[in-house]
Amino acid sequence: MDKKEVNQGIVYLVGAGPGDPNLITLRARELIESCDVLVYDHLANRRLHDWAPSNCERIDVGKSPGRHTMDQLEISKILVEKAQDGLKVVRLKGGDPFVFGRCAEEMLALDKEGVPYEVVPGVTAALACAAYAGIPLSHRDFGSSISFLTGHEDVAKESLRVNFEKFSEVGGTLCIYMGMSKLEEIVGKLIDGGLPGDKPAAIVSHGTLPIQKKLLAPLGDLVEQAKEKNFLAPAIIFVGNSIGLSRTVTWFEQKPLLGRRIALTRASGQKSRMRSALESLGAEVLDLPLIQIQPAEDRKLIAEVFAGIASYEWVVFTSANGAREFMKLFFRAFSDIRSFGPMRIACVGESTADVFKQYNLNVELVAKDSTAESLAKELVATDSLDSANVLVVSGNRNREIMVEMLEGVGRAIVDTLPVYQTDFADVLEAPDFLRFKKEGADAIVFTSSSTALSYVEQSEDIVFEPDALTPILCSFGPQTTKTLEENELTVGLESSHPSLDGLCKSLITYFAKS
Ligand code: SAH
Secondary structure (H helix, E strand, C coil): CCHHHHHCCCCEEEEEEEECCCHHHHHHHHHHHCCCEEEEEECHHHHHHHHCCCCCEEEECCCCEEEECCCCCHHHHHHHHHHHHCCCEEEEEEEECCCCCCCHHHHHHHHHHHCCCCEEECHHHHHHHHHCCCCCCCCCCCEECCEEEEECCCCCCCCCCCCCHHHHHHHCCEEECCCCHHHHHHHHHHHHHCCCCCCCEEEEEECCCCCCCCEEEEEHHHHHHHHCCCCCCCCCEEHHHHHHHHCCCCCCCCCCCCCCCEEEEECCCCCHHHHHHHHHHHCCCCCCCCCEEECCCHHHHHHHHHHHHHHEEEEEECCCCHHHHHHHHHHHCCCHHHHHHEEEEEEHHHHHHHHHHHHCCCCEECCCCCHHHHCCCCCCCCCCCCCEEEEEEEECEEEEEEEHHHHHCCCCEEEEECCEEEEEEEEEHHHCCHHHHHEECCCEHHHHEHHHHHHHCCCCCCCCCCCCCCCEECCCHHHHHHHHHHHCCCCEEECCCCCCCHHHHHHHHHHHHH
């Protein structure tokens, strides 16, 4: 049977907000997470695409090098056809779909073909730029109206449609979209229309993004200063008395890592906490997974270990990933947490120990400096290992030292249970590899020796373009530093403590000094 007969498709015209992915609505997120087709252009943050199901079809209808720009008719045609195939289509539009978003044209095309649609509003650029740049748009005494106007960004295109001279009489606050290529003309007309040269004005480019730039200047100086400071689209131009009350530096601009680009090398899917922590400090995060982690399931071994689970006196976890995989396997084998038995738990670091907190399981030992070596030493120092049964849960790397020390010095009887496998991931496949190569980064963070080794092995592929920033190599802890240095790489920064908190603090201190 034809899909169309089973299912009626629908199009959601969804506001993607101005750039910061956190400014999207709950409704928009819900729709992205469940769509069959995602249609987007460059104004919608690429991070939003990550929420779409992996089998969702992604269609880029924006400008991109080497491909012609789709015109509005072609875009509308795609929306209609996909919905007629019975699919749930999300059309992401920057900011709000109804504010200079050509949404009306898409609506008409859908109406004409009888395709159902819904519209989800978004935070429009003028409001978001004002909030993130500390520019009040209204004030009881200085500004009682707010106007949204459009200039035109494409120099080749038609002349200004808005009668700017007339708008100088309107007063209040003017928010001008798409005005950068005609800035001089717009300012000239506003002044010709009667606005004084000392009227407060501002430009905010790339608002809400880590690369946001703000210019506060009197209207008469705006063009010259914008040129001097190289202000580029996308930007909003603000004019009005309330702009005079703007903060020179805002909460957003004070973020300690604002404007810093930081590449993360952990396996994809692993680093959302690290990403959100760095992003909330203002950094732009590049995804450069250099390792991939897969569960390693030796069913026979797992069955044996779980059959004798009550016989272990210590279970040792060398990574959070190992702890999580172990708990998954545990609950596959047992339905009751009491089957865990009386064993004591030792963890390499706080984030590993956190896994057990969720189950209200007490962790008896957490290594002080978060390395496998110190964990082994501290375990030996408990004097509880002689002839004790110990289970070491780990990945496929770096467990030898641990086992050697526990067996050799501690005289324990050690079983190992590998629960995951770490392999190198192809850097060329990394989501942000092209940007990393082209623009570089301020820092690249190596969270483990395996990420460092993968970097070394693939270094021939990682050649920066001439204008790219050279990142400092940032290591998560002593072991990773050792691996980098053994491979003749200079470590620019080692985290003061191998934890997310330690990493963030070290990066803040480092960049505050530089
Ligand atoms: N529908 C969008 C506007 C689309 S028109 C909205 O509601 O925001 C595109 C223009 O929006 C750009 O030329 C620029 O003027 C403005 N714009 C979009 N994102 C912006 C951003 N992050 N910072 C500054 N201006 C932005």
